[in-house]
Amino acid sequence: MNVYRNLLILSATSVILACSSVSDHAKEIVYQCGIQDVTATFANETVTLAMRGQQQQLQQVVAASGAHFKSNDGRTSYWSKGSEATVTWHDENLPLCIEQGKLPNNVAFSGNEPFWLLTLNRDHVSYTTPEQELEFAASPTAYDDDNDWLIALRAAGEEVGQLRINTSICYDSMSGKASPYSVKLVLQGNEYRGCGGETTQLIQGQPWQLSAMTGSSGSMLDKPSLQFLTEGRLVGTDGCNRFFGHYSVDGEIPRLNVQGATKRMCSQASMTFAQKFIENLNNTSKIDIKEDKLVLKVNSGQQLTFAPKY
Known part of the structure; x- marks a missing residue:
């Protein structure tokens, strides 16, 4: 399998809070759970999960929020909230599952020399350095031929910066730590490069x-x-x-x-x-x-x- 093939890219809907009922989903959704692909196919009040060459049908159960399904023996379950889902497969808890084509609801990026930290939470961005802390609104603008997503950073309605995210493995310039996303940040006339996402996205799931x-x-x-x-x-x-x-x-x-x-x-x-x-x-x-x-x-x-x- 290609570990990178399905590493997630940011789509326009990834910065919008999605509804969580089954009717809001497409008939079939493919998730990335670490390096494991999981396909969820919906029909009436059931969902069929497919992974590792096996399938299992689950029945919908009452949930306070989101869409929740369980197998008859209770060993397999699926609980979706927006573009994310938690899946248990035969008592094995998979890592956080994210719809292909989307980022986690909360993802952080950072870089060195100078140090900076940026957290993207749907349509909101927090930017921190040792000298300052800034808040921005975030809105996707384009997806280009280099497989990069461009995110506009706005303050008082004006574009003040841009975030370019690429789904290629990135290594921290100081520690060498691996992350699933490479990023370029343009802000206040300066350009910064760094990495983002969790290392666990590259190693968990199989x-x-x-x-x-x-x-x-x-x-x-x-x-x-x-x-x-x-x-x-x-x-x-x-x-x-x-x-x-x-x-x-x-x-x-x-x-x-x-x-x-x-x-x-x-x-x-x-x-x-x-x-x-x-x-x-x-x-x-x-x-x-x-x-x-x-x-x-x-x-x-x-x-x-x-x-x-x-």
């Missing part, structure tokens, strides 16, 4: 299977894998045993911490490989995305390369 680990060789009972779940939970297999732990990508350096595993006995070669695999995970210093591959770079200079499972 299991990742190991395709290469530098400096190691050996046979494995199972192919090692890992999955970045919501709420910072990390799970996977080291090629012999299943493991669990936590992760954080909020700071400049990612933190992966494997805390426990099952105790199955495997061949000596498999267990040696598994031990090195876990050691590398715990010493990850950078997350990179290259040609649909997840690359974890380790303090020792080694790296682990993964491909999406589905």
Whole structure:
């Protein structure tokens, strides 16, 4: 699958508060839940979710707001509010699902030298630097041949700046942290460049299977894998045993911490490989995305390369 293929672009409707009833939706909506595509097809008072080659029909239930559907066994659910939805698939909580062609309702961009922070909340923009804080109205103006969305920043009805958003992976100029959007801000006669969105949009939603680990060789009972779940939970297999732990990508350096595993006995070669695999995970210093591959770079200079499972 193409991890970038469906990274979201800002459409004119992304800055307008959408209604949340089923009747306001198109018959079929495709969501991006991290790197996982989910298709929701509506008919009468049901919605059919499709992902990973499977389908499941859900029944509408009463909700205080939005459109809420559940499976008969309660293990799968869909709850949409505007252009966003929360989806649970067979007890697995997917990351925030966003309609393709739209940004999250709230998204932040930042840049360095000089430092600046800009938060886009539908049709409102907050801009902050160490010296000033400004507020603007935001309105989309055009979508050009470079796959950029142009957002006009307005104050007192006058255009005072412009935000250009591109759906290409961006790396922070100081930390190297990966983000899903590149941005150019023109304001007060100055031009600034930066990155935006959450790193989790690039890594959550599917299991990742190991395709290469530098400096190691050996046979494995199972192919090692890992999955970045919501709420910072990390799970996977080291090629012999299943493991669990936590992760954080909020700071400049990612933190992966494997805390426990099952105790199955495997061949000596498999267990040696598994031990090195876990050691590398715990010493990850950078997350990179290259040609649909997840690359974890380790303090020792080694790296682990993964491909999406589905």
